[in-house]
Amino acid sequence: MLGVPTVFIDQTGPIEGKKWPSITGELMNIDYFRYPGFTTIATPKEVVAQLDDNEDFIVADINMDKKEAPKSIPNYYGSVHSGSLVFRLLVYGIDLPLSKLKYRLSENERKKKIKTKYTSGSE
DSSP states (O other), rough: OSSSOEEEEEEEOOOSSOOOSSSHHHOTTTTTEEOOOOOOOEESEEEEEEEOSSSOOOOOOOOSSSSOOOOOOOOOOOSOOOHHHHHIIIIIHHHHHHHHHHHHHHHHHHHHHHHHHHHHHHO
């Protein structure tokens, strides 16, 4: 999209530990769900190297002097990966605003604790 080579790195393998917070995490079976991987090196015209879901590394030679015309990037309702339409529109549609609200509320609580800590010590 920007006309420059890009490296995308993602983890691969099972989720370890506990579920993610939020609705998304509650719907996720951590015994089944895996991080998909797909680490990729790409130019605006082509994928030069890509891993599947195995843990490994890739190396590629990229010509940085050559300007390439940007290509169109698929847009799946605001995402570049098709994934699950129901999950993307319904679950993320609810989960994102709730997560933002939860973060703001917790941020306000943190600010109150910091303010109390410093103001109570000066009295």
